[in-house]
Amino acid sequence: MDGVIEDGALRRWRMHTHFAEGPDGVAAVARRAAGLQAQDASAVRRQLAARGVTGPERVRSAYADGEVVSSWLMRGTLHLVPAADVRWLTGVFGPRVVAGGARRRRELGLDEPLLERALAVLPELLETPATRAGLVAGLRERGVAVDPDGQAPHHLMAYAAARGVLCRGSEEPTYRPLPEGRSPEPGGALAELARWHAGAFGPVGPEDFATWSGLGLTAARRAFAAAGLVEVAPGLSVLPGAGPPPEGPPLERLLGPYDCFLLGYRDRRLMLDEAHARRINAGGGVIRPAVVRDGLVVGTWRPGGGPDTVERWA
Incomplete structure (x- = not known):
């Protein structure tokens, strides 16, 4: 296990995990x-x-x-x-x-x-x-x-x-x-679900998994213990072999409403300044379109109806 990951590096790592090519x-x-x-x-x-x-x-x-x-x-x-x-x-x-x-x-x-x-x-x-x-x-x-x-x-x-x-x-x-399908990989369904979450959102902790899945913290801790994840900082884990992204230009995406990237963590404050939170998370489960650069929400945008309209605050 390494030391604490700085906020900017953690945001960038998560962004590249989620939007990596595949x-x-x-x-x-x-x-x-x-x-x-x-x-x-x-x-x-x-x-x-x-x-x-x-x-x-x-x-x-x-x-x-x-x-x-x-x-x-x-x-x-x-x-x-x-x-x-x-x-x-x-x-x-x-x-x-x-x-x-x-x-x-x-x-x-x-x-x-x-x-x-x-x-x-x-x-x-x-x-x-x-x-x-x-x-x-x-x-x-x-x-x-x-x-x-x-x-x-x-x-x-x-x-x-x-x-x-x-x-x-x-x-x-x-x-x-409901179609037939494959069985979960070794460790059972909860462990595989934790690997899914870490593979999409990592680095993550059990608290993030509990929020994303809705299964509760006890189940989340049990899932993480069985999943074979690698802890890269206190309370934060990734899939084996995963590492931070290489140096390069900022990665930016226009995310639509309800994008799953904004639903995978216990606390959105790392990626969304509280001063602008209501412009993205309007309450009642509504998640509005967002401009995200290296894991930080820097604006909002309006899809459709002509040229896309982007409003930046950072």
């Missing part, structure tokens, strides 16, 4: 970024563009070819991930999604008997990709009385995804059965 393609970038936050289709495209994958047709093709899917994973939020990884990730996050949504499901009339009947029927409705409205209509035709209005359909889909029955298979969205 295999091209939507699935490859999604794995390298440890998942792309996907509640907004345009935000997914911006995250990919910041990492060298441009064009909305590439996302559509990756979905259509079965290379990627999306489901409710880290922090209970919709993420785009490689299809080969969604099953083991669901094994990690599914129980938390189920538990976290229990009260709201009851309020929406989604009691346990109804949910079990729905899970029994859904596989036959997923023989071809289906929309949420189509799935609800099919359930109702088979006697599973899901209210088609309001939030019940959304919560039912999230529940079925958490139980390993389905996932989202397109941007529109449509749903498909």
Whole structure:
């Protein structure tokens, strides 16, 4: 273990870890970024563009070819991930999604008997990709009385995804059965998840992993202990063989809304001056577009509608 890493060097190291060049393609970038936050289709495209994958047709093709899917994973939020990884990730996050949504499901009339009947029927409705409205209509035709209005359909889909029955298979969205996939690497799913996080965001500590994953600090410490990471400074680890970036010009990116780079750490103050924090993190989980140079947020920008508008404060 080396000594303390200065703030500027840590920011630059993290920036280069996250935006380092690597295999091209939507699935490859999604794995390298440890998942792309996907509640907004345009935000997914911006995250990919910041990492060298441009064009909305590439996302559509990756979905259509079965290379990627999306489901409710880290922090209970919709993420785009490689299809080969969604099953083991669901094994990690599914129980938390189920538990976290229990009260709201009851309020929406989604009691346990109804949910079990729905899970029994859904596989036959997923023989071809289906929309949420189509799935609800099919359930109702088979006697599973899901209210088609309001939030019940959304919560039912999230529940079925958490139980390993389905996932989202397109941007529109449509749903498909949860694909088979590979097993986690040595050390188990939590250890592999910690390696994903360190590989995308490192140097990081268990506290960062706990914030990013939503799994809590006890699980994070257990994951880090099993992951085989290398500590490069007190409380900060990377994948074996990873090192600081070489000297060179500043690395700058225009990040779209909800970019995962701004969601991987316990404390954003290292990368985002508190004087400007509300201009990027507006509250309510909203993350606005940001200009980032060597890991420091130096401005904001407005995508689309003509030439990109950039406003810098540093």
